[in-house]
Amino acid sequence: MATVRVPRLRRPELPVDTVDLARYLIGKTLVHDLPGARLAGRIVETEAYVVGDAAGHAFRGPTSRNRSLFLKRGSAYVYFIYGSAYCLNVASESAGVGAGVLLRALEPLEGIAEMERLRGTKELRDLARGPGRLAQAMNIDLRLDGVDLCTDRRLWLGGGVRPAGRIGKSVRIGLTKEAHRLLRFYERGSPFVSGPKRLISGPT
DNA sequence: TATGCGATATTCT
DNA sequence: GAATATCGCATAG
Numbered sequence: 001m002a003t004v005r006v007p008r009l010r011r012p013e014l015p016v017d018t019v020d021l022a023r024y025l026i027g028k029t030l031v032h033d034l035p036g037a038r039l040a041g042r043i044v045e046t047e048a049y050v051v052g053d054a055a056g057h058a059f060r061g062p063t064s065r066n067r068s069l070f071l072k073r074g075s076a077y078v079y080f081i082y083g084s085a086y087c088l089n090v091a092s093e094s095a096g097v098g099a100g101v102l103l104r105a106l107e108p109l110e111g112i113a114e115m116e117r118l119r120g121t122k123e124l125r126d127l128a129r130g131p132g133r134l135a136q137a138m139n140i141d142l143r144l145d146g147v148d149l150c151t152d153r154r155l156w157l158g159g160g161v162r163p164a165g166r167i168g169k170s171v172r173i174g175l176t177k178e179a180h181r182l183l184r185f186y187e188r189g190s191p192f193v194s195g196p197k198r199l200i201s202g203p204t
Numbered sequence: 205t206a207t208g209c210g211a212t213a214t215t216c217t
Numbered sequence: 218g219a220a221t222a223t224c225g226c227a228t229a230g
Contacts, residue, residue: 047222049222056222057222060216063215063216065214065215079214079222080213080214081213081214081221081222081223082211082212082213082214082221082223082224083211083212083213083214083223084211084212084213084223084224085223085224087222087223102222104222130224131222131223132223132224133223133224172222173222173223174221174222174223175221175222176220176221196205196206197205198205
């Protein structure tokens with residue numbers, strides 16, 4: 001397969017506001033360069049965890065687990081949840097302020113054979129649909145916690161290979177606290193978006 | 205399509 | 218001891 005040419009996103013291009021960043025990242029590219037292969041996917045679903053958000057991991061202040069959320073925007077926060085899944089966030093505010101954007105789903109672009117191996121399935125739609133599957137398909141774990149996605153040579157953010165379609169928004173998935181807030185963003189009509197069908201016909 | 209459940213580890217109460 | 222920003226499988230409608 002031909003290599004996709006992807007320009008890096010520079011930090012000044014990243015919106016300063018958490019919600020703005022969550023919308024901005026739809027249609028952009030997440031790249032993980034491995035020694036033997038490039039894994040890349042188009043971001044189709046995100047969730048914003050804003051300042052003062054009781055559902056956010058940063059809400060109670062920095063701990064050893066969530067400290068990366070307090071790094072400058074563009075930094076990676078990787079955490080382990082439910083004893084089985086890793087999830088990747090992009091820190092979204094100034095250093096010292098805890099907030100981030102959870103990357104929930106990708107449309108696989110490159111390195112699909114490797115993603116299939118990592119995920120143990122050949123079902124394209126299931127390779128990176130959901131945050132835990134996304135991390136597994138992209139070979140992301142705690143070793144990448146805290147890296148700067150604007151400068152790191154392995155894991156980084158790139159521009160869109162194709163413009164984003166219409167962006168929808170909905171409540172976030174899997175929360176009990178702050179459950180009403182419309183902070184989940186996704187590309188309408190994409191089959192690679194996670195969550196129940198009823199969440200993909202809400203307001204834009 | 206929806207709902208329910210177990211697995212499993214870290215954090216919080 | 219309970220909760221958790223999940224997944225995959227099972228079962229029911």
